[in-house]
Amino acid sequence: MSGAVKYRSDAIVELMQMPATDHDETWLKEALQQAVLLELATLPPYLCGLWSILEEDQGSDVFETIHEIVFDEMSHMGLVCNMVSTIGEVPRIADSELVPKYPGPLPGGVQPDLEVSLTGLSKQALDMYSRIERPDDPVAEERIAHTSIGAFYTAILEAFRARPELIQGTRQLTKDMSAAHGQGNNVAPLRSLGDVEAALQVIKEQGEGTAASPENPFPGEADELAHFYSFREIFHGRNLIRVSDDPPLFDFQGDEIPMPRAFPMGTVPAGGWVEGGVPVSDAVQRDLTEFNRHYSSMLRFLERAWKAEQPGTAKQMLNRAVVEMVSLQVPAQTLMATPLPDGSGKTYGPEFLYVEEDP
Structure with missing residues (x-):
């Protein structure tokens, strides 16, 4: 392709x-x-x-x-x-x-x-x-x-x-x-x-x-x-x-x-909150990092599942993707419960940014 x-x-x-x-x-x-x-x-x-x-x-x-x-x-x-x-x-x-x-x-x-x-x-x-x-x-x-x-x-x-x-x-x-x-x-x-x-x-x-x-x-x-x-x-x-x-x-x-x-989640700016000029605390950054890490791992496991030649390996990769998917909700909702610092009444939310796997 x-x-x-x-x-x-x-x-x-x-x-x-x-x-x-x-x-x-x-x-x-x-x-x-x-x-x-x-x-x-x-x-x-x-x-x-x-x-x-x-x-x-x-x-x-x-x-x-x-x-x-x-x-x-x-x-x-x-x-x-x-x-x-x-x-x-x-x-x-x-x-x-x-x-x-x-x-x-x-x-x-x-x-x-x-x-x-x-x-x-x-x-x-x-x-x-x-x-x-x-x-x-x-x-x-x-x-x-x-x-x-x-x-x-x-x-x-x-x-x-x-x-x-x-x-x-x-x-x-x-x-x-x-x-x-x-x-x-x-x-x-x-x-x-x-x-x-x-x-x-x-x-x-x-x-x-x-x-x-x-x-x-x-x-x-x-x-x-x-x-x-x-x-x-x-x-x-x-x-x-x-x-x-x-x-x-x-x-x-x-x-x-x-x-x-x-939750009044605000609109995530292009490239994420920091890239969009929105200040983030250390706690918010930890939640953003955790979410993006699980999201990226989920995508990698999905791709590996369809690459796998052996059905057993494919099933294992798909199951691991499901585990990563489940892990997204807690950091997402923690972010949605955290107000933005601009006084708008809106809150943070997940960015869904892809990050490369650690070498």
Whole structure:
């Protein structure tokens, strides 16, 4: 795979502009690496929103909804990494050039007018989350004019259908998440075109719903909506309900959804708090360092998992990545409970900065 891959680029826009006849093996390899970047890019902002919810409100419907979405996104990233490895490549994850950069656009030029940032849960953050997930033609609210993530995945699916012989089934990881997180959340091996088609259906419809319905066809809970509509419900503070059968129409006119209380995490500046000119105490710096170290180790273990030739080694690396993931929450919430020194009433929060491994 080309060494010229960058997090900030117009690569997806350029790939989507190429005629379908040119969606060959090289196109698919480049597209899937961009898909890995996209899936990883959604997790830090969603996690900041989830972790910012105060402990006393962590049993709320909003908390549970965002928690489910985070685990969906984790499984989506695993499925995309399996797509990369099933065609003989290794997903690039632990690379300072490729890890998400905040604030900034989504990778590849998807929705170029959208700035993605790290901040606590708020109406503005919920609007950002739903814009990330917005389908081309939602059943509620307006269309968009830019390439959506769903349209990009549709192009990837068609490329697989045109060249099913590229599917080799190499270095496939498995993670059963259904017991704790519901149907459709497993990281499954992709050894056939049917496997790939099923995986892409899960990714698209969990995020966007179908053209006819806002419901998630692969829910963790009954009546769970696709991510876009779940975020819009919380944003509007009302459940999305069907208001007409003929024609079928949906609107946010259902029961009220109370907004949970949350730490007022400020927006992390480019390059982190210190780089953005915000003073940090020794205690804050320790928490920032601890978080970034666990985050970076998690990415390295994930990449090693998909590089491993032996299934036992791959499983061990994936399990170690999960341990590092769990270790992120405490320093993140400690930072969110620490006020910024500018008197704004806002607090610190995790930076999600990649740091190289100690020699």
